[in-house]
Amino acid sequence: MRQAINKVRKIIHVDMDCFYAAVEMRDNPQLRDVPIAVGGNGARSVLCTCNYKAREFGVRSAMPNSRAKALCPDLVIIDGRMSVYQQVSQQIRAIFLRYTDIIEPLSLDEAFLDVTDADFCSGSATLIAKQIRADIFRELGLTASAGIAPNKFLAKIASDENKPNGQCVIPPDQVDNFVAEMPLRKIPGIGPKTGEKLLAAGFETCADIRISSVAKLHTIVGKFANSLYMRSFGIDQRALETERVRKSLAIETTLAQDIDSIEQCRQILSNLFSKLLLRLEKHADRSIVKQTVKIKFADFQQTTVDVQSNSCREDVFIELLQRAMTRADSRKVRLIGLSLGFSNKEPNEAQSQLALF
Amino acid sequence: MKFSLNRELLLKPLLLVSGAVERKSTLPILGNILFDVSGQSLTLTATDLELEMVAYASIDNHAEDGKVTIPARKLLDICKSLPDDSMLSFESDNDVIKISTGRSKYSLSTLPATDFPNIEQWKGDVEFSLLKSELLRLIESTHFSMANQDVRYYLNGMSIETEGKEIRSVATDGHRLAICKISNQALELPSRQVIVPRKGILEIIRLLDPVDESVQVFLGSNHIRIIDTEFSFTSKLVDGRFPDYRRVLPRNGDKILNANKDELRQVLSRASILSNEKFKGVRLNFGSTELKITANNPEQEQAEEVIEINFPYDEVEIGFNVSYVLDVLNAIKETDVKFTLADANSSVVIEGGESGEALYVVMPMRL
Numbered sequence: 199m200r201q202a203i204n205k206v207r208k209i210i211h212v213d214m215d216c217f218y219a220a221v222e223m224r225d226n227p228q229l230r231d232v233p234i235a236v237g238g239n240g241a242r243s244v245l246c247t248c249n250y251k252a253r254e255f256g257v258r259s260a261m262p263n264s265r266a267k268a269l270c271p272d273l274v275i276i277d278g279r280m281s282v283y284q285q286v287s288q289q290i291r292a293i294f295l296r297y298t299d300i301i302e303p304l305s306l307d308e309a310f311l312d313v314t315d316a317d318f319c320s321g322s323a324t325l326i327a328k329q330i331r332a333d334i335f336r337e338l339g340l341t342a343s344a345g346i347a348p349n350k351f352l353a354k355i356a357s358d359e360n361k362p363n364g365q366c367v368i369p370p371d372q373v374d375n376f377v378a379e380m381p382l383r384k385i386p387g388i389g390p391k392t393g394e395k396l397l398a399a400g401f402e403t404c405a406d407i408r409i410s411s412v413a414k415l416h417t418i419v420g421k422f423a424n425s426l427y428m429r430s431f432g433i434d435q436r437a438l439e440t441e442r443v444r445k446s447l448a449i450e451t452t453l454a455q456d457i458d459s460i461e462q463c464r465q466i467l468s469n470l471f472s473k474l475l476l477r478l479e480k481h482a483d484r485s486i487v488k489q490t491v492k493i494k495f496a497d498f499q500q501t502t503v504d505v506q507s508n509s510c511r512e513d514v515f516i517e518l519l520q521r522a523m524t525r526a527d528s529r530k531v532r533l534i535g536l537s538l539g540f541s542n543k544e545p546n547e548a549q550s551q552l553a554l555f
Numbered sequence: 556m557k558f559s560l561n562r563e564l565l566l567k568p569l570l571l572v573s574g575a576v577e578r579k580s581t582l583p584i585l586g587n588i589l590f591d592v593s594g595q596s597l598t599l600t601a602t603d604l605e606l607e608m609v610a611y612a613s614i615d616n617h618a619e620d621g622k623v624t625i626p627a628r629k630l631l632d633i634c635k636s637l638p639d640d641s642m643l644s645f646e647s648d649n650d651v652i653k654i655s656t657g658r659s660k661y662s663l664s665t666l667p668a669t670d671f672p673n674i675e676q677w678k679g680d681v682e683f684s685l686l687k688s689e690l691l692r693l694i695e696s697t698h699f700s701m702a703n704q705d706v707r708y709y710l711n712g713m714s715i716e717t718e719g720k721e722i723r724s725v726a727t728d729g730h731r732l733a734i735c736k737i738s739n740q741a742l743e744l745p746s747r748q749v750i751v752p753r754k755g756i757l758e759i760i761r762l763l764d765p766v767d768e769s770v771q772v773f774l775g776s777n778h779i780r781i782i783d784t785e786f787s788f789t790s791k792l793v794d795g796r797f798p799d800y801r802r803v804l805p806r807n808g809d810k811i812l813n814a815n816k817d818e819l820r821q822v823l824s825r826a827s828i829l830s831n832e833k834f835k836g837v838r839l840n841f842g843s844t845e846l847k848i849t850a851n852n853p854e855q856e857q858a859e860e861v862i863e864i865n866f867p868y869d870e871v872e873i874g875f876n877v878s879y880v881l882d883v884l885n886a887i888k889e890t891d892v893k894f895t896l897a898d899a900n901s902s903v904v905i906e907g908g909e910s911g912e913a914l915y916v917v918m919p920m921r922l
Binding site (some may be wrong): 499502551 | 604727730803902
């Protein structure tokens with residue numbers, strides 16, 4: 199790991215413009231001038247992403263299909279081709295690798311790059327970002343936006359500034375001004391709920407946060423207080439996580455219709471369990487430490503129950519399901535999920551505790 | 556509902572029941588305490604649906620009977636931070652309760668008492684009374700061996716067994732087992748075995764003072780209840796089959812070591828500093844005249860301790876999770892301890908030098 203510690207860093211956040219939809223438009227020219235979205239086709243599915251044409255109608259990602267159709271009756275909803283997107287993502291990564299090998303992928307269509315020590319373009323991160331976007335457009339026919347800043351959180355915010363097909367630089371000497379005026383909602387980690395809470399407490403911009411204290415913030419946002427305080431000064435010391443170790447393996451399903459009997463839930467659980475086992479085969483080398491069941495009720499409240507476990511057992515999931523259902527309080531079930539937590543350490547075979555029975 | 560009472564008279568029962576209050580429940584009412592005023596007495600109830608705690612207070616003056624549920628955490632924090640000997644007045648009005656003392660006024664939102672969950676009615680079929688100090692000893696001698704969040708859910712609790720003149724507690728996490736027996740000539744009990752969940756056991760320890768006053772214990776098919784003049788504790792039982800401790804007791808132990816408990820505890824806790832932080836393994840070499848204890852960690856640092864012993868047998872080397880052995884030595888009250896061992900792969904039995912009330916089995920580690 200050769201990430202810079204004590205000097206000003208140059209971080210680029212590259213974010214593909216409506217990635218899944220853009221790939222579909224590239225591969226199917228007849229879709230280019232119509233509003234399209236990629237997502238499941240079920241009655242209760244939500245959209246993964248949509249193109250800018252669709253966004254003009256107010257369609258957004260994560261919107262339920264029914265609502266999107268109401269806003270934009272001509273919307274074409276396409277089944278996602280995950281394997282194609284994965285392949286394109288690999289090609290994008292190959293382009294990044296020409297410039298740096300310190301890459302933190304966030305998903306198929308976003309990544310952070312640390313170019314602090316890159317020699318290309320006489321060390322200009324702005325020019326490197328430009329060139330990466332040009333490479334992606336020339337070779338893959340897709341557009342990307344980029345944010346360039348001294349740390350991850352600012353780079354991420356910057357990439358959103360001139361979207362689509364644009365980039366934005368926040369040089370070190372402008373960080374202070376940029377951040378002071380920034381609405382808090384832009385900080386990753388502050389969603390609608392937290393934003394509301396902060397607003398209610400009189401915090402609107404980072405400047406408001408700066409004159410407060412971590413202790414005061416703690417009463418509003420809990421353990422996020424320290425990070426929030428640092429972010430309000432434009433500080434983010436986090437290094438890029440180039441090798442992310444999978445922490446869990448999960449599977450979940452939103453039911454076509456809400457259900458309320460434990461028998462129906464068990465049926466769904468059994469289906470999910472066999473799929474989970476299939477997925478687990480790829481991670482056979484990891485040691486399991488936890489099993490979790492997640493339930494989302496009809497009122498969108500969710501609850502999870504977990505137990506320490508070193509294997510993946512159906513009877514344990516059923517037991518957890520029963521415990522979770524005691525919290526149903528006569529609400530119906532909307533979603534059921536199962537997940538396994540993995541140990542972050544390699545098992546140490548040198549020492550092993552023998553069992554009594 | 557309208558009443559007033561002294562802060563001290565409220566704080567004690569409030570603290571007693573607060574252990575049962577659920578902190579992260581999706582049912583908001585479980586974060587509340589049920590206040591039931593009837594005549595000159597106040598009854599407080601808290602539950603997390605698995606256990607229920609009831610405590611009592613007498614109120615100084617009484618104006619109006621009633622029942623209401625009040626947010627537990629906030630009420631407790633307010634009471635704790637008021638000055639000693641404050642006189643608190645409570646008055647409920649629709650869905651708020653107003654609490655006032657001197658120039659302080661608080662109004663908390665309440666939830667209706669009719670929504671407060673009741674543990675279903677049940678009858679105890681085994682009933683006995685014993686001293687608080689005895690019950691506490693029974694539980695404290697073994698509770699640390701209970702499993703925590705184990706897949707084998709029946710291990711996440713303590714087995715309480717009655718048989719004739721004897722009451723036993725057994726706890727095991729699969730690596731170690733603890734058993735304590737208390738007998739009383741006055742008892743004549745049927746053979747029964749129940750599993751009390753871990754949270755309930757930890758609550759009982761918090762409730763009991765080591766005094767020679769008696770408490771009543773009731774066992775039903777699905778519940779256990781402990782009744783005292785100040786409180787009533789009820790817990791659901793864990794439905795499952797607890798392992799039979801008789802099958803776990805080793806029979807092949809043929810080497811006996813008697814040692815001073817404090818000396819052994821001191822050397823083990825020192826050596827444990829340099830054991831692997833996760834696995835806590837230490838190596839015990841039993842020689843004819845000395846016991847050598849060694850530990851090392853992944854950084855290759857090493858600890859070595861030697862104490863003199865009398866061990867007229869073949870040499871034995873056994874690895875242990877040092878925490879398991881230290882837990883046992885901390886629980887034993889006598890000055891001497893007795894180890895009975897066989898070989899490096901067999902469990903060891905640890906007992907106090909004299910009484911034999913409690914007995915511990917610890918499985919070795921392969922180091």
